Each structure stands twice: as structure tokens, then as C-alpha cells.
Amino acid sequence: MDDTLVLYGERFASRVLLGTARYPSLAALAESIEASRPGMVTVALRRQMAADADSSVGFFETLKQYAVPLLPNTAGCHTVQEVVTTAEMAREVFGTDWIKLELIGDDYTLQPDPLGLVEAADLLVRAGFKVLPYCTEDLVVGRRLLDVGCQALMPWGAPIGTGKGIVNPYGLRVLRERLPDVPLIVDAGLGVPSHACQVMEWGFDGVLLNTAVSQAAAPARMAYAFAGAVLAGREAYLAGPMPERDSAQASTPVVGMPFWHQDTGHIA
Template sequence: MSDTLTLAGVSLESRFFLGTAGYPSPAVLVDAIQASGAQVLTVGLKRTLQAGDNGALAQAMAAGTAQGARLLPNTAGCRSAREAVQLAHMARELYGTAWIKLEVIGDDHTLQPDPFELVAAAAELAREGFVVFPYCTEDLILGRRLLDAGCPLLMPWGAPIGSGQGLLNLHGLRTLRERLPDTVLVIDAGLGAPSQAARAMELGFDAVLLNSAVAQAGDPVAMAGAFGDAVSAGRRAFRAGLMAPQAFAVASTPVSGHAFLLGDA
């Protein structure tokens, strides 16, 4: 049975989105993309513009798109709605896509999104024809405001960016999934292990986006493959239907009465 994910009219076979920053080399990035099976690649425009020689990175990105991946520029590093909107317009011109991962950071220590600037930027970009992928917290009310602003999906964090702590607020994430059953939800940021990605998918989230856990691994290519497998396994488990946890033991092969042997009269 097909289980494609449709985003803004685009059908994706993979539910693993991969970031492209911090790899040991462009060649390793290309191999990691291939191993991951990812069809959405994020790229930071500020990082690209600040790089002295980004020709190698451009070649790596071209190799990724040649494998069928779609670019998702982001506004990483922006601190205000105005700055994020300006950067989004530059990204659309440079990469030729209306897709934008919207990041507006409100705290330098946690890199937590600024909810007020985020909603303001999302509303303006949606009016201007962008497909806005907002990086947000698991706050339900913020999520609703972003959807009302025109975002077609939400990208709540699992934990602070690059922390590798996994899913810190399971209650909040479950609430978001339960209260927004028809909204595409992508866990974005904070995952450090494939098991955490599988857990997110088992909760019913639609996809996972990460960067540091792969780029900073001892073997990024192998780790990319591991995360790709975990995302796929978690999704299959969710669709199959997980057993409900119990507060007591339940024998898998229950018997009653006295012990017996097969063949007894």
C-alpha cells in the first residue's frame, strides 16, 4: 500500500528530511543524502552567502537534487520577522523555489523560536505566495496561529537545535498530534539517535527533519542510513497499530487450571 507524504501538491516517498550543514566534506554530504533516501534537503542561505567558496557545496546540492531531492531553504540566524522575510525573498530568487523553512529565533541560548515574530513573518510570506514550513515549539495555540496565518504544516522541535536530547515534551507533542489530526507535523530539531526518530514516527508524526545527528556522527553516511531506516520503521509501526501499554503483566500465552502435557487424556 502506498504511503506517500504530500506537501503543497508534491508527493514524497521518504519521510526523512535532511539538513546539509557541518559535514566533513561535500563528498560525504552527497553520500549521506544517497544513504538516507531523503527527498527534502534544507540549506541555510546565510551560511551559503557567508561562505568564502561555496562552489563545492553547490555541487553537493546539485548532486542531491539530481537524486530527486527537493531543496528547502531556511532563514536560520534571523531574529526578526522583517529579516526573515527579506532572506526568504533572496532564497526564492537564488534557489528558484517558493518553499521556505521559516526560522525566527527569540533566544540565543536555547534557539527557541520567537512566537510573535514567527507568526508575523509567516502571515506575510504566505500572502506573498511562499509555502511556509515554520520551525516552532510544540505549543498548540502557536500551532493554530501559524495554520491560520497560512502555513500548510507545522515543524515543532523535539528539543533545542543540535542538543541531541530527543523528545523532551511527550505530553505536548501528543497533544499537538491529537488536537491537529489532519495537519502535517514534522519533528524538527533536537534528535540525536535513530531510536528517537522512530519514537516520533510511532507517535503519529508525519516526518522527521534533522542535521547535526548525521553530520557530526563518526560515520555520517552510515548514520544517515540508520536514521532513514528508523523513520521508515517508526512509520510502519504506527500504521500497523502499536499495542496499548499496561500497568500490569499480561501473559502472551495465557493458560488456566493445572499444568498439562499435550496428549493427556
């Protein structure tokens, strides 16, 4: 059965997207990519520009050897103009029209700016970018992003880097139910593989991971665990889970039970 992740008409080999920041070493990053085999890896233009030349060369050589599609992001941007400028530079540097749109509205929670996000997405779509906007679970904002041409959304599970998992299950599930045909990738806040498995069981199309892997004691092992959890959750969703019930229901039928288990009041 073909169950490939499709974004903007392109197919990806995995439903795991992997961030490349804050790993203890390039070797740990390489091992994590090898372990999870992600569909895309994110790269931050601003972080690469701030890095020294030698480390940047090693970083890109590490990514090239796995031939994983790059997803540049606009991390660190606080204004629409910053986003557009960073995206244009990223397109030149990385040679791709893909962009993960990040526009921070609050420095404490790193929550996306909902008003500026829609404006920035509109400008980037018009400029020919394939925009994956990092947003909250707000349904109305999600619809506005779709209205301006985004073909997928990346709602958070919790604030970036917290590892809290899903702080608003109701909101995320409503988003999934109300936008059944839109690719939804949960981005930010996941901490352990069970968090990823849960959202995949709800019908989300993928997850983006960074801190949960890069800050684990054994990043590659955690990357492998997350990849397995995403696959298990997706398979469970496709299998169609049984309905939840409030009362017990025997899984073994009563018909054919031995006579001494029947309610006769005494043993015959």
C-alpha cells in the first residue's frame, strides 16, 4: 500500500523531519540521520552564517553524504521583513524553494506571531516558495494560512524545546478533524517517542524533531526510537483503532463456556 508523505506534490521517504541544531557533535548528527532516515532535515541560515567557516563546511558535507532534502527555516526572525529577507537568502544559499516559516511573536514562549505569520506566508507564496508555516493549533489562523496558498501546516505540540508533549490535545484533534485533507506535521514540544506515536494515531501526517533527539543522552538511539514510534502510530491510524468504551466488554464469547462457569448458583 502506497502511504507516502506528499507535500506540495512531492513525495518523501519518511514522515520524520529532523532538525540539525544543538547536537553534541557532527558525528552525533550524522548517526541520528542514519538512525531515523528522515524525509527532510531543517537548516537555519542564521546559525550557519554565525558559525565559523570550518564547522559550516563540515556540517554541509555531513548532510550531503545522506542526500536528504533540505528544509531551510527562518528561525530567529521577529518581523515580516526579516522573514522575507532570510528566506530569499536561504533560497540562494541552499538552492531550494522550500522554506519553514518561523516568525516569533513572544520571546518567552517562542509562540508564532499569528498576524505577521499570515502576511509573511502570503508574500513568500507569491515569491514562489513552498511554505511550511510553524504555527499554533489555532484553527482560524490555520485556515488563513491555507487561504494565502500554504498547502500544509506545522502546528506545535508545545513551546519549542520544552519536551512537554501535547499541551492542548483538544485543539490539535479539532485541527485534524476540521482540516482532513491538509497535511499536518506536528512541530515543536515533543519529548519522547510516545508523544509522536500519539499524534500519528490521531491522523497527523508527520512530526518534526530537534531538541528531543539532539539533547538526548544518546541522540542516535532516540532518533531510531522516534522513527519507530512514528511508523507504529501511522500504522495504528490506518488500521482503524477500536472505539473507546466506558464499560467493560468481554473479549471472549460466553457461548460454549464450561458448565461450571455458568450462573447456576451451585456446581452440578
